[in-house]
Amino acid sequence: MQKVYIYKQFERFWHWTQAILILFLAMTGFEVHDSIHLFGYENAVVYHRIAAWMLLGLIVFSVFWHITTGEWRQYIPSFSKLSAQIHYYTFGMFKGEPHPTHKTARNKLNPLQAVTYLGFKLVMAPLIVVTGMVYMFYRTIDANDMVVVSEIPLEWIAWLHTFGAYLLLMFVIIHVYMTTTGSTPLTNIKAMLTGYEELEDTEASHSVIKKEDPHEA
Amino acid sequence: MKKVILPVALMIVLLIMAVHLFHRPELPNLNHLQLQQQFSVKPVASVDHTQFEQLQKDFATPQDVTEACIDCHNERHKEVMASSHWNWERISYVEGRGIERMGKQNVINNFCIGTSSNQQSCSKCHIGFGMSNDLFDFNNARNVDCMVCHDHSEAYIKGTSAAGYPDRSVNLSQVAQSVGRPGNINCGACHFSGGGGNNVKHGDLEMALLEADRSVDVHMAANGINMTCVDCHEAENHKMKGTLYSVSSTHVSRLSCDDCHSSTPHNDRMLDVHTGKVACQTCHIPEYAKVNATKMAWRWSEAGHLKDGEPYAIMDSMGREVYLSIKGSFEWATNVEPEYVWFNGHATHYVLGDEVDTIPLQVNRLLGSATDRESKIYPVKVHRGDQIYDPNTKMLIQPKLWSDAKGDSAFWQDLDWHEAATAGMQEVGLPYSGEYAFIPTEMYWPVNHMVSTKDESLSCADCHTRDNGRLAGLNDFYLPGRDRHAGIDILGKLMIFGALLGVVIHAMARFIMAIRHKEIESQDINY
Ligand code: HEM
Numbered sequence: 001m002q003k004v005y006i007y008k009q010f011e012r013f014w015h016w017t018q019a020i021l022i023l024f025l026a027m028t029g030f031e032v033h034d035s036i037h038l039f040g041y042e043n044a045v046v047y048h049r050i051a052a053w054m055l056l057g058l059i060v061f062s063v064f065w066h067i068t069t070g071e072w073r074q075y076i077p078s079f080s081k082l083s084a085q086i087h088y089y090t091f092g093m094f095k096g097e098p099h100p101t102h103k104t105a106r107n108k109l110n111p112l113q114a115v116t117y118l119g120f121k122l123v124m125a126p127l128i129v130v131t132g133m134v135y136m137f138y139r140t141i142d143a144n145d146m147v148v149v150s151e152i153p154l155e156w157i158a159w160l161h162t163f164g165a166y167l168l169l170m171f172v173i174i175h176v177y178m179t180t181t182g183s184t185p186l187t188n189i190k191a192m193l194t195g196y197e198e199l200e201d202t203e204a205s206h207s208v209i210k211k212e213d214p215h216e217a
Numbered sequence: 218m219k220k221v222i223l224p225v226a227l228m229i230v231l232l233i234m235a236v237h238l239f240h241r242p243e244l245p246n247l248n249h250l251q252l253q254q255q256f257s258v259k260p261v262a263s264v265d266h267t268q269f270e271q272l273q274k275d276f277a278t279p280q281d282v283t284e285a286c287i288d289c290h291n292e293r294h295k296e297v298m299a300s301s302h303w304n305w306e307r308i309s310y311v312e313g314r315g316i317e318r319m320g321k322q323n324v325i326n327n328f329c330i331g332t333s334s335n336q337q338s339c340s341k342c343h344i345g346f347g348m349s350n351d352l353f354d355f356n357n358a359r360n361v362d363c364m365v366c367h368d369h370s371e372a373y374i375k376g377t378s379a380a381g382y383p384d385r386s387v388n389l390s391q392v393a394q395s396v397g398r399p400g401n402i403n404c405g406a407c408h409f410s411g412g413g414g415n416n417v418k419h420g421d422l423e424m425a426l427l428e429a430d431r432s433v434d435v436h437m438a439a440n441g442i443n444m445t446c447v448d449c450h451e452a453e454n455h456k457m458k459g460t461l462y463s464v465s466s467t468h469v470s471r472l473s474c475d476d477c478h479s480s481t482p483h484n485d486r487m488l489d490v491h492t493g494k495v496a497c498q499t500c501h502i503p504e505y506a507k508v509n510a511t512k513m514a515w516r517w518s519e520a521g522h523l524k525d526g527e528p529y530a531i532m533d534s535m536g537r538e539v540y541l542s543i544k545g546s547f548e549w550a551t552n553v554e555p556e557y558v559w560f561n562g563h564a565t566h567y568v569l570g571d572e573v574d575t576i577p578l579q580v581n582r583l584l585g586s587a588t589d590r591e592s593k594i595y596p597v598k599v600h601r602g603d604q605i606y607d608p609n610t611k612m613l614i615q616p617k618l619w620s621d622a623k624g625d626s627a628f629w630q631d632l633d634w635h636e637a638a639t640a641g642m643q644e645v646g647l648p649y650s651g652e653y654a655f656i657p658t659e660m661y662w663p664v665n666h667m668v669s670t671k672d673e674s675l676s677c678a679d680c681h682t683r684d685n686g687r688l689a690g691l692n693d694f695y696l697p698g699r700d701r702h703a704g705i706d707i708l709g710k711l712m713i714f715g716a717l718l719g720v721v722i723h724a725m726a727r728f729i730m731a732i733r734h735k736e737i738e739s740q741d742i743n744y
Contacts, residue, residue, distance in 0.1 A: 013224045017231075034683045034698040041677040041698065045487065050238045054231060061227065089723075094730040155695035159702040166709025170716045177720040181727075 004199045006105045007192055011071070014062045015192055021055045022168060029165050052132055059129065074109050075118045082111040093181065103199055113178075120171060128164035131157050244484050252477055256442050260398060267394040276389040279346055279382060280359040285393060287358060294358040296455035302344045302366075304355060305332075309467045311565060312584065317466070322351070323645075324464050324566045325580045327600045327660035328412035328515060331569065331615045334644040338619040340381040342407040349380035351644070363396070366403050370395035374406070378621065401427055401437070404446040416511045418463075420553060420598045421666040425508035433507050434667050449477075462663055463581060468562030474498070496593040498665055499557060499687075500675040505598060505664050510537060510549035515602040518655035520545035521632045528632065543629045545602075555596030555664050557691050559585035564661075570647050572611045577601070577657035580613075587694035594691065598662040605634060607642075609650035613658075617641040 007015070028051065030036050031044035039047060066072040084100040089112070092100070101110045109117065134157050179188040183198070191197035266272055271289070276282050287294050301307050306320025321332045321339070332339040333351065340348035346360045347353065354360070362381065364373050373392045376384040383389070409415055409423050416423030431438040436449070449472060450459045459472035474497040481489040482497075491500075505511070521542060523529070528542030533549070540546045560583040567573075567580045585592030605614045616637035620627030626640035634653055642649035680688045681698030688696060 009221075009224050010227075013227065032681075032697055033701065034681065041681050042487075045677070050235065053238065054235060057231065057234065094726055096730070096734055153695070155700065155702070158695055158697060158700075159705050162701065163705050163709065166705070166712050169709075170712040173713065173716040173720060177724070180724075 002199060003196050004105055005195055006103070006108055006197045006199070007195045008069075009195065010061075010065055012192060012195055014058060014065070017058055018055070018062075019172075021051050021058065022172065025051050025055065026165060026169055026172075033162060033165075049136060052136065056129065056133075059125070074107070075114050075121065077115045077118055078111050080111075082115065085110050085112040089178075089181070103197070105199075116171075116175075124164060124167050124171060128161060128168060131161035131164060135161055246482070246484050248479060248482065253442060256444055256448060259443075262397050266396050269394075272390065272393045274390060276393065279362065279364065279389060282389050282393045283346075283359055283361050283363055286363045286396075293455065294361050297344070297361050297363075298355070298358065300455050300457065302455075302457065303361065305343065307465065307469075309465075309469065311466045312563060313565065314568075317568070319466055319566060319568065320464055323569045325569065325604070325613055325615070326412075326418075326463060327580055327602050327604070327658055328418060328512070329618065330517075330604060330613075333569070333615050334617040334641045335619040337380050337621075338378040341375045341377065341379070342411070343381045346381050364389075364392050365406065366399045367396040368392050368403060369397045369400065371402060378619065399445075399447050399452075401445050404450075412512060416506060416509045418512070418600075419662060419664075419666075420511035421502070421505040421664045423506075423509050423511075426666070429508075431670055432673065435670055436668060437666075462564040462583060463660065464566070466564050466566065471562060494593055496560075496595045498596050498663070498668075499594050501668050502555065502596055502664050502666075503669055503673060503675050503679075504552045504554050505596075505667050506551045506553050507667055508551070510535070510551045511553065511598070512547050513550045513553070513598075513600060514548035515545060515600070516547075516655075517545045517605060518603045520628070521634065523632070542632060553598065554687070556599050557594050557688055558583050558597050558661070559587055559589065559592040559691070559693075560595040560597075560663065561585035561589050561591035561593075567613065569615055569645055570612060573606060573613065573656065577659050578604075578613070580604075580658055580660045583661050583663070587691075594688070596664045598664055600660045600662065602658055602660075603655045604658045605638060605653050606656045607638075607648075607650050607652065608654045609652055610648055612647060613656075614638045614649065614653060615641040615645050615647070617644065 025048060027036070027038055028044040028048035031038055031041065032048055034041075038044070081101055088097065088100050091097075099110070103110070134152065135154075138152075138154055138157060179192075180186070182188040182191075187197065269289075271285050276285070283294075297303050301320065304320065306318050306322055308316065308318050311317045311319065323331075323333075325331050329335070329339070336351065336353070337349045340353075344362045344365055345353070346362055362383075364383070365375065370392050372395075373387055374384045376382050405422070405424065405427065408419070409426075410417070412418035416425075426434055426437050429438050431441045435441055436444045450457050452458070456470065458470055460468065460470060475492075478497070480492045482492075483489050519540070522540075523542060529540075530538055530542070531540035533539045535549075537549050538547060539549070563584045565582045565584065567578060583595070583597065605616055606612065607614055616628050616634065617626050617640040618628050618637065620630050623630045625631075626633070626636040628634065628637035631637070635651070638649050638653050639651075675687065678686075678698070680686045680696065683699060683701075686696075686699055688699065
C-alpha cells in the first residue's frame with residue numbers, strides 16, 4: 001500500500017464547491033417548484049439565480065482545467081471492463097471478491113464511474129444548465145422592452161429543467177452511496193477531502209507518490 | 218506554493234462575485250421621489266369667482282348659471298358637449314361590430330339594467346339638465362351642467378328623479394360663486410354611488426376615499442400624498458383621461474399607472490420584468506371594498522314578492538338591503554379579493570338587441586389571453602346576477618323600471634314584469650314575444666383604485682404557489698411554483714425514492730454479507 005496524491009487541489013475545490021452549489025440549487029429550485037419551504041419564495045428565486053451564476057462560473061473554470069491538464073481523458077469510457085464492474089457491484093462485492101479494476105492517479109475512475117460521470121457532464125449538466133439559462137432569460141418583454149426568449153413555451157423549459165433536477169438528485173444519492181464502497185466506507189470521501197488515498201502500489205505512478213511529490217515543499 | 222495560490226485566488230474571485238451579487242443596497246427611487254414632490258404642491262386657483270359681478274345675482278334657473286359661465290368661458294361648452302360625460306356614449310371601433318356608438322343608451326349593465334325609459338331617474342348622474350326621456354337635445358349648450366363638477370360649496374346636489382336638475386333647495390348663486398377645479402366629492406357624487414348607493418357598483422370607488430388613510434388608498438390618503446381624482450384623470454379640454462370598461466370598448470384615452478410610474482418602477486429587475494405581463498393593479502390592489510361593502514350579486518328574478526300584499530325590504534345585520542321587492546335580492550361583501558383575467562384594453566358589450574350567445578351571459582367581456590402580446594393580468598370585480606330575458610327572441614329585455622306614478626307600466630310601481638317588458642322594449646324599438654324568463658349574467662369591473670401600500674401588496678407566493686393561489690383560475694400559461702408536469706413529478710419522485718431504496722437494499726445486503734463473512738472467518742479461527 002502506498003499513499004498516493006490522487007485528487008489535485010483544484011479538483012477537490014471544484015468538486016466540493018460544485019456539490020454545495022448543486023445541493024443549494026436543489027433546495028432553492030424545489031422551493032421555486034413549491035415542493036419545499038425554506039427561504040421564502042422571493043429569496044429562493046434570488047438565491048437560485050445567484051447560485052446558478054456561481055455554478056456557471058465554476059463550470060467554466062473546470063472545463064478550462066480539464067482541457068489544460070488533460071484530465072478530461074479520465075472520462076473516456078472503456079467498455080472492456082464495464083460489465084465486470086457492474087458484476088462486482090451487483091454480486092461480487094457481497095461475496096468479498098476484489099475490485100475488478102485498480103485505481104491509480106492516472107486512471108482514477110473505474111469504467112462505470114467514467115461512463116456515469118461522462119453522462120453527468122454530457123447530459124445532466126448541460127440539460128440543467130441550458131434549460132436553466134433559457135428559463136432565466138425567459139420573459140416575453142425584458143426591462144428594455146426587448147423580447148429575449150418567447151417562442152419556446154415556458155412549460156417545456158420548466159419541465160426539462162425539473163426533470164434534470166430530479167435526475168441530478170438521483171445521481172447525488174447514488175453517487176454519495178457509491179463512495180462508501182471503497183476499502184472502508186470513508187476511504188473515498190477522505191481522499192476527496194485530503195487528496196491522498198492508500199492505493200495498491202502495483203501501478204502507482206512514481207511521480208505522484210507522496211514522498212516524491214515535487215510540489216510538496 | 219503555486220498549489221495554494223491558485224485556489225485561494227479562485228476562492229477570492231468567487232467570493233467577490235458572490236458579495237457583489239448578494240449585496241444590494243436599497244437605492245433611492247428617484248422617479249418616485251420626483252412624483253411625491255410634484256404632487257405635494259397643490260394647485261391654487263388663479264381667479265376668485267366670488268369677485269365676478271356676473272355671478273353676484275339670483276339665478277332663476279340652473280340654465281341661467283350655465284349662460285353666465287359661457288359668457289366668459291365662451292368655448293368650453295363645446296368641449297364639454299364633445300365629451301362622453303355629456304353624450305353618454307362614445308363612437309369607437311369594436312371588434313366584431315365595426316364602428317359603433319356605445320354608451321349608457323344601448324349598453325346593459327348588471328345593476329339597474331339600462332337607462333332607456335328610465336332617464337328621468339338615471340339622469341341624476343348626467344351632466345345636463347332636463348334629460349327626462351330619449352328626446353334630450355344634445356346640442357343645447359344651455360343644458361350643460363357646469364356646477365355638478367365645479368361646485369366647491371358642497372351645497373350642490375341633483376334632485377331625485379328630477380331629470381338632472383338640481384334639487385330645489387340649492388342656492389344657485391352661492392354655488393356659481395364657489396366654482397373651481399373639480400374635487401373628489403364632485404366626481405364621487407356620481408362615481409361613488411352608481412347602482413343606487415355608496416360603492417354598489419365599482420367596489421373600489423366610494424365615500425371612504427374622501428377621508429382615506431394610506432391602508433385604504435395610498436394616492437388619495439388624507440395623511441398621505443392626498444391626491445385628487447383629477448390629478449390622474451386629467452381633463453385637458455374637458456376630455457377626461459381614463460376609461461372604464463363597463464361601458465368603454467377601446468383603450469382610447471386610457472389611463473395607466475405607467476403614465477406616472479413608468480413600466481420599470483421597482484428598482485428590482487425581478488419585479489420589473491413582471492410588468493410586461495402583470496398589471497400594476499394585480500399586485501398592488503390585493504383587495505377592494507376595504508371600508509364599505511360593495512354589491513357582488515343582484516338577482517332580479519327574485520323581485521316582485523309581496524308580504525301581506527305589500528312590497529317589502531329585508532336588511533342584514535349590518536343594515537344593508539339584501540332584499541327589495543322592487544329590485545330582487547343582493548349579496549354584499551367587504552375586503553374582497555379580486556378575480557383575475559387577461560385583458561388587452563379592448564372590451565365588447567352586450568348591446569340591446571343582441572342575441573344572447575352564452576349562459577351565463579357576460580354583459581361586458583374583457584378581451585385578452587396569455588398568448589396575446591398586449592394582454593396583462595388584471596384584477597376585476599365580477600358582479601353576478603340574473604336578468605330578465607325573452608326566451609323566444611333570445612334578447613335581454615330592457616324593462617321600464619321608473620315612473621312617478623302607478624299604472625304607467627313601471628316595474629318599480631306596479632311590480633308587473635310583463636307590463637314593464639312590453640313598455641321598455643317598445644321604447645327601445647325592439648320586439649318582445651310576450652314571454653319572459655331570467656338568465657344568469659355577469660359583469661366585469663377592472664379594479665383600479667384603493668391601491669395598497671408596498672407592505673400590503675401581494676408577494677410572490679400569493680400567486681407562485683401550488684394550491685389556492687390568486688391565479689388559480691387563470692390556467693392558460695405556465696406559472697412557476699403553481700404549475701408542474703404531474704408525470705415528471707411522479708417520475709422524479711420515483712427516481713429519487715427508487716435510488717434511496719436501491720441504496721438501502723444494497724447497503725443492507727453488504728452489511729449482512731459482511732457479518733456472514735465474519736462469522737465464517739471466526740468459525741474458521743474457532744475451529
Ligand atoms: C446553471 C444552472 C441553473 C440555472 C441557470 C437555473 C435556473 C433556473 C431558473 C431561472 C429557474 C426558474 C426560477 C427563477 O426564475 O429563478 C429555475 C427553477 C428551478 N431550478 Fe434551476 N437552475 C440551475 C440549476 C439547477 C439545479 C442544479 C437544480 C437542482 C438540482 C435546479 C432545480 C430547479 C428547480 C426544481 C426549479 C423549479 C422549476 C419549476 O418548478 O418550474 N436548478 N432554475
